[in-house]
Amino acid sequence: MQLYIIGTVAALLTTFGFVPQVIKMFRTKSVRDISLLTFIQFSVGMSCWTIYGFHLRDIIIISANGIGVVILIIAIGLYLYYAGRHQKTYEGSIS
Amino acid sequence: MQLYIIGTVAALLTTFGFVPQVIKMFRTKSVRDISLLTFIQFSVGMSCWTIYGFHLRDIIIISANGIGVVILIIAIGLYLYYAGRHQKTYEGSIS
Numbered sequence: 001m002q003l004y005i006i007g008t009v010a011a012l013l014t015t016f017g018f019v020p021q022v023i024k025m026f027r028t029k030s031v032r033d034i035s036l037l038t039f040i041q042f043s044v045g046m047s048c049w050t051i052y053g054f055h056l057r058d059i060i061i062i063s064a065n066g067i068g069v070v071i072l073i074i075a076i077g078l079y080l081y082y083a084g085r086h087q088k089t090y091e092g093s094i095s
Numbered sequence: 096m097q098l099y100i101i102g103t104v105a106a107l108l109t110t111f112g113f114v115p116q117v118i119k120m121f122r123t124k125s126v127r128d129i130s131l132l133t134f135i136q137f138s139v140g141m142s143c144w145t146i147y148g149f150h151l152r153d154i155i156i157i158s159a160n161g162i163g164v165v166i167l168i169i170a171i172g173l174y175l176y177y178a179g180r181h182q183k184t185y186e187g188s189i190s
Binding site for chain 1: 107119141143146
């Protein structure tokens with residue numbers, strides 16, 4: 001039972017881990033210090049976890065990482081939108 | 096075998112997911128747009144995953160999340176250091 005609670009808390013915290021970052025991007029409309037590569041790396045990684053979950057037929061791995069990928073797609077979309085709006089003030093490099 | 100490769104790629108990408116962000120923080124020495132809450136949420140979440148891994152005696156879950164927690168402690172340390180250096184230009188709120 002205790003193990004179940006720790007696993008659930010772990011899954012919830014990491015699945016929704018980028019929500020505070022998305023909210024902050026939305027509020028400040030500034031993304032200069034944020035690493036786009038970290039978003040891309042996590043979205044590819046969580047997509048692989050989702051595929052891995054389908055192979056294992058594990059609904060927890062599928063749903064936790066599937067939701068995570070959706071949040072990351074929103075994060076990448078917001079990043080590109082706000083980076084585009086402030087393009088001239090940026091160095092133009094992806095990092 | 097294919098499943099093993101996908102699982103390994105997934106674990107590597109998410110374990111080292113915050114490395115590009117840490118490198119960017121170190122290079123730009125600016126953290127204004129970064130969400131500290133995302134770092135804290137992932138570090139607590141990955142700590143729970145590590146405990147969960149010990150219960151399951153699963154060395155992959157333990158090592159992947161243990162390394163992730165170390166990277167996040169470095170990220171939080173850098174964030175607090177650079178935020179402290181630029182304290183006057185910040186709003187002072189944790190988000």
